[in-house]
Amino acid sequence: MRKMVLSRLDSISRGAYNTSQVLLGGPRMGLSEFSQSPGDRAERVQIYIDGSNLYHALKTECGSTKLDYFRFSKLLANGRKLIRLNYYTATLDPTREPEPAKRHQKFLDSLRHVPYVSIKHRPLHYAKGLPLEKGVDILIATDMLTGALRNCYDTAILVSGDGDFVEVLEEIKRAGKQVENATFLSSRSDALINAADLFIGLTKEGLKDCFR
Numbered sequence: 001m002r003k004m005v006l007s008r009l010d011s012i013s014r015g016a017y018n019t020s021q022v023l024l025g026g027p028r029m030g031l032s033e034f035s036q037s038p039g040d041r042a043e044r045v046q047i048y049i050d051g052s053n054l055y056h057a058l059k060t061e062c063g064s065t066k067l068d069y070f071r072f073s074k075l076l077a078n079g080r081k082l083i084r085l086n087y088y089t090a091t092l093d094p095t096r097e098p099e100p101a102k103r104h105q106k107f108l109d110s111l112r113h114v115p116y117v118s119i120k121h122r123p124l125h126y127a128k129g130l131p132l133e134k135g136v137d138i139l140i141a142t143d144m145l146t147g148a149l150r151n152c153y154d155t156a157i158l159v160s161g162d163g164d165f166v167e168v169l170e171e172i173k174r175a176g177k178q179v180e181n182a183t184f185l186s187s188r189s190d191a192l193i194n195a196a197d198l199f200i201g202l203t204k205e206g207l208k209d210c211f212r
Helices: 032-037 053-061 068-079 100-110 136-149 163-174 189-195
Strands: 019-024 044-050 081-091 117-123 125-127 130-132 154-159 178-183 196-202
Touching: 019 068, 044 053, 044 068, 053 081, 053 178, 068 081, 068 154, 081 100, 081 125, 081 136, 100 117, 100 136, 136 154, 136 163, 154 163, 163 189, 178 189
Parallel strands: 019 196, 044 081, 044 154, 081 117, 154 178, 178 196
Antiparallel strands: 125 130
């Protein structure tokens, strides 16, 4: 596996994992240093972001959700060829939540200007007045599997801590592709870490150059 300018996660994690683990953003570790690692520029990478999962993790761990997604994607690609940044989310009903829906739409409109981005969404379902996300995980899983089978990438990077993706990652590896999982330690899934070839632990320090 390529050399990566990252701190080892083993020393800070008490979990026993079969997967290689690295922590993004050790002391003095920011975007500029990480990007100097050349990686394999012939390696094609697609990034799949579970929007809701990342949003809540950023809010909890960083106190801000104003992420520059282009810089974030380049950081994760680490010198490799970024083919596509896939972002998945659920959209709010403007008749039920007019102001939040307006803000979310504004965010999606700005996200469309990010290079290589593809945005897919499903409407939120409301059960007894409470919002419920449905169908987004299926979108992510379908696109990841289809991309692997059609040879659209060499490595898929899943940005999520949702353990429901374990079987998807296993199937992608059986198709001969590599899979990396990136999320914060607090929102990680141990099963998902073990299913991936590489776990990238996100940190506030490691993302400091990725905020607007």
